[in-house]
Amino acid sequence: MVVSESVRQHAHVIGGRDVQPEDGYISRVNPATGEVVAMYANGTVEETLSAIAAARNEFDSGTWPQLSGTQRSRILQRWSDLIEAHAETLVRIEIEEGGKPARVARGDIEGVVALTSYAAALAQNLTGESHTDFGSDLQAMVVHEPVGVVGAIVPWNFPSIIFAQKVPFALAAGCTVVVKPSEMTSGTAIEMTRLGHEAGIPASALNVVTGYGVPVGDTLVRSEDVDMISFTGSTRTGLQVLKGQEVNFKRVSLELGGKSAAIVFADANIDAAIDGVLFSIYMNQGQVCCAGSRLLVEDSIGDEFLARLADRVNQLSVGDPADASVDLGPLISEQHRDLVAGFVDRAVQDGASLGTTNALPEVPQGTAFYPPVVLNGVTPDMPVFRDEVFGPVLTTTRFTSVDEAVELANMSQYGLAGSVWTTNIDTALTVARRVRTGTIEINTSLEGQPQLPFGGYKISGIGREKGAEGLREFTETKTIGIRTTPRTPFF
Numbered sequence: 001m002v003v004s005e006s007v008r009q010h011a012h013v014i015g016g017r018d019v020q021p022e023d024g025y026i027s028r029v030n031p032a033t034g035e036v037v038a039m040y041a042n043g044t045v046e047e048t049l050s051a052i053a054a055a056r057n058e059f060d061s062g063t064w065p066q067l068s069g070t071q072r073s074r075i076l077q078r079w080s081d082l083i084e085a086h087a088e089t090l091v092r093i094e095i096e097e098g099g100k101p102a103r104v105a106r107g108d109i110e111g112v113v114a115l116t117s118y119a120a121a122l123a124q125n126l127t128g129e130s131h132t133d134f135g136s137d138l139q140a141m142v143v144h145e146p147v148g149v150v151g152a153i154v155p156w157n158f159p160s161i162i163f164a165q166k167v168p169f170a171l172a173a174g175c176t177v178v179v180k181p182s183e184m185t186s187g188t189a190i191e192m193t194r195l196g197h198e199a200g201i202p203a204s205a206l207n208v209v210t211g212y213g214v215p216v217g218d219t220l221v222r223s224e225d226v227d228m229i230s231f232t233g234s235t236r237t238g239l240q241v242l243k244g245q246e247v248n249f250k251r252v253s254l255e256l257g258g259k260s261a262a263i264v265f266a267d268a269n270i271d272a273a274i275d276g277v278l279f280s281i282y283m284n285q286g287q288v289c290c291a292g293s294r295l296l297v298e299d300s301i302g303d304e305f306l307a308r309l310a311d312r313v314n315q316l317s318v319g320d321p322a323d324a325s326v327d328l329g330p331l332i333s334e335q336h337r338d339l340v341a342g343f344v345d346r347a348v349q350d351g352a353s354l355g356t357t358n359a360l361p362e363v364p365q366g367t368a369f370y371p372p373v374v375l376n377g378v379t380p381d382m383p384v385f386r387d388e389v390f391g392p393v394l395t396t397t398r399f400t401s402v403d404e405a406v407e408l409a410n411m412s413q414y415g416l417a418g419s420v421w422t423t424n425i426d427t428a429l430t431v432a433r434r435v436r437t438g439t440i441e442i443n444t445s446l447e448g449q450p451q452l453p454f455g456g457y458k459i460s461g462i463g464r465e466k467g468a469e470g471l472r473e474f475t476e477t478k479t480i481g482i483r484t485t486p487r488t489p490f491f
Helices: 046-063 068-084 087-099 104-122 159-172 187-199 213-222 235-246 270-287 301-312 334-349 403-407 423-434 465-470
Strands: 002-010 013-014 017-019 025-029 036-040 130-131 138-146 149-153 177-179 206-208 228-232 251-255 263-264 294-298 375-376 395-397 419-420 475-483
Touching: 002 187, 013 187, 013 395, 036 087, 036 159, 046 149, 046 177, 046 206, 046 213, 068 104, 068 159, 068 187, 087 104, 087 159, 087 187, 104 159, 104 465, 130 235, 130 334, 149 159, 149 213, 159 177, 159 187, 159 465, 177 213, 187 206, 213 235, 228 235, 235 251, 263 270, 263 334, 263 403, 270 301, 270 395, 270 419, 294 301, 294 403, 301 375, 301 395, 334 375, 403 423, 419 423
Parallel strands: 002 036, 149 177, 149 228, 177 206, 228 251, 263 294, 263 419, 294 395, 375 395
Antiparallel strands: 013 017, 013 206, 025 036, 130 138, 138 475
């Protein structure tokens, strides 16, 4: 194993202190070079419990939940400003640890800044209700209180931006947090946490424990001192999070897998649709939960559309993610690359055809590069149509009517996102309403903004992140009844 000259070594951050691990470190290899670039603390049950205890004490007896929304807002805005000031450091970590192309990594950090700033604004706007129509001697209030200690479990594909979809919103609501980042991409979570403390977030209000799902994530899920789990990852792991509630009922928010459809009608702006389809499947090497991995194209334009699409895909570059001109970097690991390749091989065996001529240049040993792929002639009975590949693999299927397009789009156990491409507003809105998915976009793709809630139908998840709903996820609703004069005795 090659070790880079500038390996970052990270301890846990618990109660504002660097806590060295009892069980050593996990090595992270840059998937583009095969070099070790970072070492993360290999968390234990005891270290996780220590972080939970710090967050619990801060919530029960500390200052953070007692601050006004305006006070929390000012601190969170300072945090956003510090993240922006340190953007290039965070971008470099994203490139080296995750293999992200530079422009994708830079866009992610810009998104983190925007999300944190938006959460800061929401902290001042956690409003309730007043009910005064029960008569002159009875009224009531509905208030929203912080849920408590939040365990935030963050995946490897968007380690910084998904951190920002959870943690600033939980803090804005007055919660305290223990973050468990992926064992493959923990660097930005640690660095952003340090910046948060510098901005004024109390040391014990924001903690990071790195390591594997078992024991770190499992301890968070099962601890009675954790009031809520906010998890993003695979549907399989999400089910394990739900099973953990057999031990301790707590609030659970799950953002899980996807198999989103991009539906292209014959009257669409073809150039715009091709751009949108390419972006939605090949951005971040297709390692995107809401990737438009299923192209449904109207049969009358199928030949032309797929030919032009293939030409564009064949022009995409695969290479060093630090090179600003590169379109696709490596996948997260060699193991994941082999999993993606297995889906493609099986699809070809099942009767699909390769719609591209892309081939990799000489791939350095120990790296995880894989080319963008188009699979034509995919039918609903094929695993590649149904299952989440999580890589740069686009399947194509043709339809002949609106009803067939909707049926194909809904022929999935997932329901996270999707897009509709047409110049007919009636068709666009009809399809958008009928497709069972948490987000549907018309003549665009992957346009997520901080103000827009994000989450899934069906096995794509429970709850919403971002937007005002993303703040409410981290609150409990309480009704307070007030009687000003004694009522007539009932007994």
